[in-house]
Amino acid sequence: MSKRELLKGSTETLLLSLLTREPMYGYQIVKEMEKRSSGYFRLPEGTLYPALHRMMKDGLVEGRWSTAPSGQLRRYYHITADGQKALADMQQEWAAFARAVSLVVQS
Amino acid sequence: MPSELHIYLQDIARRLRLAAASRAEVLRELADHVTDETQELEQQGLARDEAVKQALHRLGGPQELAGALYAVHSQASWGEALLASLPHLAFALLFALHLWGSTPLVTAMLATAAFFSLLAWRRGTPVWAYPWLGYCLVAPAFSGIMALAAVTTGAWDFFNGRQPPLEVAAYVALVLYIPIVLWFVISTWVRAIRRDWLYASLVALPFPLITSWLLLLGQNGGMFAYDGQRLQEADGVSAALFLGLAVVTALVYRFGPRTQKVAALTLGLGLLVVLAVVGYYGNLASSVAVPIVLVGAAILLLPVLLEGRLGGTEGRSAAPQR
Structure with a gap:
């Protein structure tokens, strides 16, 4: 399976995980994802905004316009209580999946 | 003459078919994204035109991006x-x-x-x-x-x-x-x-x-x-x-x-x-x-x-x- 396909299935988990640390705007998310994954993940930018807007519609994140340290107005995405709960479920699912994969691969 | 970014955003706007307020927010967000990326690419040594071109390329074609955003926003x-x-x-x-x-x-x-x-x-x-x-x-x-x-x-x-x-x-x-x-x-x-x-x-x-x-x-x-x-x-x-x-x-x-x-x-x-x-x-x-x-x-x-x-x-x- 390619990295792109793996990323496609985990975009929501990765985005919520980042936003649980601090609210971020779109381009900041791309850079932060790249930094935290030591350059492994370069989020396809064309999928970022549809994913964020979908999560906003589902109530997992909230978009609020506020002024960035640079003085420019940005839409910051904040994780909601529903988003926190969804992330906890996703993390649990991910841990079970990763454990199962490593058991099979290493056996 | 309209810039490449302006033409790109106009194309997106035409395909988004959203209410004026939502459309303005989406366009502003995309414009900011491209501007941020362009500045970073310029700092890395690219000429402005080339930096804009690359930033737009990374964001994807206007048809695909607008189609994906439309699908999210128009689903009632x-x-x-x-x-x-x-x-x-x-x-x-x-x-x-x-x-x-x-x-x-x-x-x-x-x-x-x-x-x-x-x-x-x-x-x-x-x-x-x-x-x-x-x-x-x-x-x-x-x-x-x-x-x-x-x-x-x-x-x-x-x-x-x-x-x-x-x-x-x-x-x-x-x-x-x-x-x-x-x-x-x-x-x-x-x-x-x-x-x-x-x-x-x-x-x-x-x-x-x-x-x-x-x-x-x-x-x-x-x-x-x-x-x-x-x-x-x-x-x-x-x-x-x-x-x-x-x-x-x-x-x-x-x-x-x-x-x-x-x-x-x-x-x-x-x-x-x-x-x-x-x-x-x-x-x-x-x-x-x-x-x-x-x-x-x-x-x-x-x-x-x-x-x-x-x-x-x-x-x-x-x-x-x-």
């Missing part, structure tokens, strides 16, 4: 889809209970549609409101057609030396009424087309069925001399057809990707028009089938043909300048 919740389908369901119930002859009830339903439309209009026309707008236009549109028919008949009588059936004052009132009602119907429809031709088609959705029912009424002696028993036999068909409109409307609202919405509308309306002709008249070769099919085809084709001429979506000039 079940509640909104139900609200949009409600006027069709109300008319299905009206026919199922054989209550279409009740003038106060029909008037109350059309007045409710007008009230909801006005309410929605004042709130920037949320997407669920378009089918309500369609029923709001039913009374003005058909009264306008009847006024035009009365004036034409009166003029024909006058020029042939016969006494027209109405007083002169009544004809003057009708002649004044026709352009007003024409302006109201056309301007409302054009406003819907400018937002999205798909919504304009949803506004016009009940018209082929109401036209076919009125033709059936005409075959049975007209509004004031109908054979109640014979028409009531067709009420099951009418109820099923309006229920079909409700289902088509709900599907159009619930689907996200535009291709799915268009497919639901095209196939659904096509099927309902055929069912109307077969159900009401028993065979497709009947001469009354032609106007119904024409009205149905016009509903599907006219908005999409007119959209380009009328300036498409309201978003063409919405791309923020950089």
